[in-house]
Amino acid sequence: MRRKWRLRRKRLRKPSARLQIATGGAAGSVSYNEGYNSGYNGGYDKGHEDGYRQGRYDGESRNEWKEGVESLIDSFIPDYEVLADFTAEQIVVAGVESLRSRFRHLLTPDELGGRVLHALETRTPFSLVRLGDGELLTLAQETVLSVQQVQEQGSFLGYAGVNVPDLEARDRLRDAVRQATVVGIPKLRVRNYQPLAMAVFRAHGIELDSLTLTDSLINYYLYQAGYLSRITSGRRVLVVGTLAEPLSNYLRGCGVNVAAWVSPVDGVKDVPRVMQEIAAHSFDIAFVAAGVAAVLISQRIASELGKVAIDFGHLANSMLKGEAPFK
Numbered sequence: 001m002r003r004k005w006r007l008r009r010k011r012l013r014k015p016s017a018r019l020q021i022a023t024g025g026a027a028g029s030v031s032y033n034e035g036y037n038s039g040y041n042g043g044y045d046k047g048h049e050d051g052y053r054q055g056r057y058d059g060e061s062r063n064e065w066k067e068g069v070e071s072l073i074d075s076f077i078p079d080y081e082v083l084a085d086f087t088a089e090q091i092v093v094a095g096v097e098s099l100r101s102r103f104r105h106l107l108t109p110d111e112l113g114g115r116v117l118h119a120l121e122t123r124t125p126f127s128l129v130r131l132g133d134g135e136l137l138t139l140a141q142e143t144v145l146s147v148q149q150v151q152e153q154g155s156f157l158g159y160a161g162v163n164v165p166d167l168e169a170r171d172r173l174r175d176a177v178r179q180a181t182v183v184g185i186p187k188l189r190v191r192n193y194q195p196l197a198m199a200v201f202r203a204h205g206i207e208l209d210s211l212t213l214t215d216s217l218i219n220y221y222l223y224q225a226g227y228l229s230r231i232t233s234g235r236r237v238l239v240v241g242t243l244a245e246p247l248s249n250y251l252r253g254c255g256v257n258v259a260a261w262v263s264p265v266d267g268v269k270d271v272p273r274v275m276q277e278i279a280a281h282s283f284d285i286a287f288v289a290a291g292v293a294a295v296l297i298s299q300r301i302a303s304e305l306g307k308v309a310i311d312f313g314h315l316a317n318s319m320l321k322g323e324a325p326f327k
């Protein structure tokens with residue numbers, strides 16, 4: 001039998017003709033060619049995998065993400081043409097560089113920290129809200145994704161304070177994003193993060209040029225840059241959220257003047273009651289750690305009460321666990 005030449009990673013086709021093998025006097029259904037091809041493919045694949053593991057291919061271990069990029073590049077190169085002198089990274093870098101003029105700037109910790117300090121000094125309303133996968137999936141309900149898709153991909157949304165379907169929460173969240181002073185968006189280009197953010201903005205008619213943007217992880221970056229001690233120094237702080245009481249005690253132990261705390265926040269439907277309680281307190285800046293509801297509360301603290309509000313997020317958890325000591 002003649003051996004068939006094979007291209008990399010392509011399996012041999014099964015022949016239609018079958019060679020019957022007698023076994024114990026009965027006709028068997030085992031095909032010689034199928035057995036040969038199965039063994040050949042198995043051996044080839046094993047060698048291919050071993051080559052990856054032993055660093056014989058491009059000096060690297062197997063990287064499915066890189067393979068995907070290579071395949072994408074291949075799809076844009078005409079037949080009988082190659083870009084053999086360039087790595088996938090070099091091709092991607094060249095493409096990104098050609099789009100440099102289209103970059104959208106995200107406020108850095110120093111830029112945002114300066115704006116927060118200015119708002120406190122001038123008693124100007126200011127809200128920082130941040131959009132993660134929970135907020136984006138909430139916004140995606142019946143616009144980018146079906147309710148079923150949101151339920152499947154956002155099984156954690158109940159914990160974040162949204163019981164899907166909740167189109168009222170979706171619309172209130174949309175309005176809060178439009179009115180917020182600064183909006184944090186994900187920098188990661190992975191599913192349910194930056195690509196979903198752009199899709200929901202388009203679906204809701206939110207123009208990027210109308211927003212002042214920063215990274216959705218800016219709460220951590222502000223902390224790392226030492227801005228928490230600067231924005232709380234000499235100010236009355238209000239803490240809002242499920243962890244408000246222990247976080248308040250922790251901050252007081254660090255010398256922060258915590259004027260009051262508001263807890264619990266039972267999801268987005270509890271926002272009206274929470275806002276009434278917040279309005280009863282005197283404060284300069286609020287730290288809000290309340291899941292998706294934090295976006296609504298932070299924006300309303302600024303627009304309705306004229307105060308500064310920061311969507312504090314899981315930084316509260318990190319502080320209480322000792323992972324992010326106050327500084």
